[in-house]
Amino acid sequence: AQSVTQPDIHITVSEGASLELRCNYSYGATPYLFWYVQSPGQGLQLLLKYFSGDTLVQGIKGFEAEFKRSQSSFNLRKPSVHWSDAAEYFCAVASGGYQKVTFGTGTKLQVIP
């Protein structure tokens, strides 16, 4: 069965600092990988996705993620965090055919001035 682990429940960074959110997945074949962001009381917005090809994926809002098969990881990065980036971030993996998405437990990002 596929699974996703986000080891950091809560992360605090200063505005302007760099950010890396960790995500490890477990899946037998090549996974479809996603990062979503959720603001309080809101639905999910897709930041970026990896299906195949270039392992460094660019997303919206200046985010990027790198797929590392050897480490089963798909970490999210941003070089300079803005206060508006404060939210909950979910990593997700989908099985072939894209019929079932499994979400990680989420990482809550706090940005301090």
Added chain:
Amino acid sequence: GAVVSQHPSWVICKSGTSVKIECRSLDFQATTMFWYRQFPKQSLMLMATSNEGSKATYEQGVEKDKFLINHASLTLSTLTVTSAHPEDSSFYICSASRAGGPGEQYFGPGTRLTVT
């Protein structure tokens, strides 16, 4: 493009009553829609997958008689929580995927259900 709406965004109902939540794809045809449940400070848990014109597939542990899902058209799926109880209070989020794939899921804004 790829906008998904949910209605209502927030609902309060009394214990024992039923409540219906709508999920609509506004600018695309969604062959598959998904319903998730999210408890406070927790992740999304898939409840069921519905394909237009066929019965929904429920995840293990989800009561199909309690959470009725109808996917009557390519743009509308409904979730009805029957005989609601306080423990059903949660944030319900739907998503939709386009015809053909692999694609991605587009998420609605969610519905906050409070059962008193």
